[in-house]
Amino acid sequence: MSILKFFSKSPSPSNLESSNSSSKFSKIDLDDLSPDPSERKPISSYNPNQRDEIRRYYLVKGPHQPKGLDRPWTDFGGKMRRFSEEWYESEYGNWLEYSKKEDKVYCLYCYLFKESRQNDAYAIDGLRCWNKKEKLQKDVGERNSFHDIARKKVDALLNQAQSIHAAFERQTDKEKKDYRLRLTTSIKLVRALLNGGLSFRGHDESKNSIYKGHYLELLKLLGEINEEIGKVILDNAPKNCQMTAPSIQKEICSCFAEEVLKKIFEELGDEVFSILVDESRDVSNKEQMVVVLRYVDKLGNVKERFVGLVHVMETTSLSLKSGIDRLFARYNLSLDRVRGQGYDGASNMSGEFNGLKALILKENSSAYFVHCFAHQLQLVVVGLATKHHEIFKFFGEVSNLINVVSASCKRIDVGREKQRENLQLNPEVETGRGKNQELSLARPGDTRWSSHEKTLHRLIILFPVVIEVLEYIETSASDDAHKSQADGLEIYMKSFTFVFYLHMMKEILGITNKLCEALQKKDQDIVNACQLIRSTKAQLLDYRLEGFDSLLKDVTTFCDKYEIEVVKMEDEYVDPKNRRKKTNITNRHHYVVNNFNTVLDMQIQEYERRFNEVTTNLLMLMNCLSPCNSFSAFNKQNLLDLAGMYPYDFNIDEKDKLKYELGHYIYNMKDDTRFANLNGVGDLTKWMVETRKHIDYPLVYRLMKLSLVLPVATASVERSFSSMKHVKTDLRNRMGDGYMNDSCICFVERDLFQQVSVEDVMQRFQKMKSRRQQL
Secondary structure, three states: OOHHHHHOOOOOHHHHHHHHHHHOOOOOOHHHOOOOHHHOOOHHHOOHHHHHHHHHHHHHHOOOOOOOOOOOOEEEOOEEEOOOHHHHHOOOOOOEEEEOOOOEEEEHHHHHOOOOOOOOHHHHHOEOOOOOOOHHHHHHOOOOOHHHHHHHHHHHHHOHHHOHHHHHOOOOHHHHHHHHHHHHHHHHHHHHHHHOOOOOOOOOOOOOOOOOOHHHHHHHHHHHHOHHHHOOOHHHOOOOOOOOOHHHHHHHHHHHHHHHHHHHHHHHOOOOEEEEEEEEEOOOOOEEEEEEEEEEOOOOOEEEEEEEEEEOOOOOHHHHHHHHHHHHHHOOOOHHHEEEEEEOOOHHHHOOOOOHHHHHHHHOOOOEEEEOHHHHHHHHHHHHHHHOHHHHHHHHHHHHHHHHHOOOHHHHHHHHHHHHHHHHHOOOOOOOOOOOOOOOOOOOOOOOOOHHHHHHHHHHHOHHHHHHHHHHHHHHOOOHHHHHHHHHHHHHHOOHHHHHHHHHHHHHHHHHHHHHHHHOOOOOOHHHHHHHHHHHHHHHHHHHHHOHHHHHHHHHHHHHHOOOOOOOOOOEOOOOOOOOOOOOOEHHHHHHHHHHHHHHHHHHHHHHHHOHHHHOHHHHHHHHHOOHHHHOOOOHHHHHHHHHOOOOOOOHHHHHHHHHHHHHHHHHHHHOHHHOOOOOHHHHHHHHHHOOHHHHOHHHHHHHHHHHHOOOOOHHHHHHHHHHHHHOOHHHOOOOHHHHHHHHHHHHOHHHHOOOOHHHHHHHHHHHOOOOOOO
């Protein structure tokens, strides 16, 4: 027996178990750590090897300081007190945290470096001292108090130069300079790839691979172009600090996303906002929920910003609400600041009793819901197509026509060739760069707004080309079924009925398409949107009364051009289903009453049914803010009633002051010629800020912001889904949720992404964890 074995102490079962538990620990997802101080696990419950990483995460993120909360009152000796957000700006702001759940304050420093003998008042139990702010000084204590020691440990943890890695890895000035250049190159390269939504890694990144992926190949190219960079990257860099690992790439990507979000929340400030939410599947069949915030910035501009993707296991309202709560807690946001909700019409979203709308309204009665106007407009078109038999048949035949003409590459090439020949034979066509571009039939979709109008417009332009393609199919198709189908479609297209419906629906959808384009603008306000809806209905009504003769003229001209038999309006109408039976009506009666008037009446009625929000009390009151026609819609009592619908934004004293402020406001506005020709509330707020009148009339300006915050359409959400499909493709279907979220934030908000400085990303990257190399 050796002397070492003789003196060694065999471990007890308890010590052995403790040793195994400390050496083997599961990886922690930092995003899953609770931001609420009342819900956090004690820092001592984590493995010692993970504690510094957790501490650094909380310190970089900052103390949990939610703003805009409806904080409860507490009785202190007969006086009602509550927590004040002004404490965040005091000398305690670096470590003070507030929990809405427990209505208590906590100390972040004491929680992160709590010792077993330390009092748990601030670290675990929290404190409610709204009547005596000086009690916070008790936690700070004197020199070398528990709080002071924790503060010093915080400074030491964030000071990379004092870390153990830095002590072992003493760097020369040249090594620091090389590291900075290497890191700067990697950050700029990541920025370029994120800006284009491109992939980082390759299928094979081994040494002998022909193409190692965008990141490594572009990094190599930069080294070849710039000799100084080439000396500090890849094989010329230290083996343990080449900055090419996938984890490093994702950390830099995360830093960019955090900096973009930081700019968004700085732009938002303490203002109220609305949320726009929808869910969709990605290419991995994961349900992803998109959250967009709508708010008014400090310059009076309406902004809609994408703030994140949340992976939800199911699409129930409770699951979506839980995802929003997690996202809000992570970014110190609160549902108390929400003043509007914008969703589609799905029951899990807009259900009256158990939908996401209802769940949020239970917590905040001022979070008014607006059904996406653009979605309702699409439902108007789809509803008309399903209710009128002839229109339903017409769109069905158009869909079949597109399927037949575009069924093969050969047929598409024939259409292109016929289109080119027709352009060459037409003497009226102007030639030149950018003119006469190649056109194709656009396939309509129930979820693609304004797609039907584009389809009909292309069909009118390409009518002779489509006829020639159908004739080609009739003569060259090998299958008799295809020949018969093409023959039937050609007969239907050469009928007066088809041409009539084609031009009629083109005109109707053309009127509504202008509204559709306007609703999808990010800065569109609810008041102007309601005016556009009313003007669209008025145009449809005018077209119903006076539009048939001009429509008939266009149809007749089209038929004469392409040798289609024109129906005489004075002849008796013959029912194609029963030609022997007399109808006792003329063709004019059939096309005017049974079709033209009926279709337009259905369209107008569908508008009335779908856009019932336009007539709600809230929007009628907001209309009084409109500056159009020299503020003709202004009504003081209505605006006072509007303020009464926002009890969290106007207290009793402010409502009384608003009455007098409105009188001065309207007199000033009508007297100032700069406000004479404004188009909406959005233009009004911009001019209010530019002329600094928002300072003179703060309560009126607050009403304007509340009306602008109310959502109009979820077009920004749909655009975010399109970006998600661009970022996460079939070839990148294994992207993690965090990596995809960071990439989408940078890709969607590219205007803010371009403003992020390399130095800010570099400093955030260094603080994420202990690094071997220092700047």
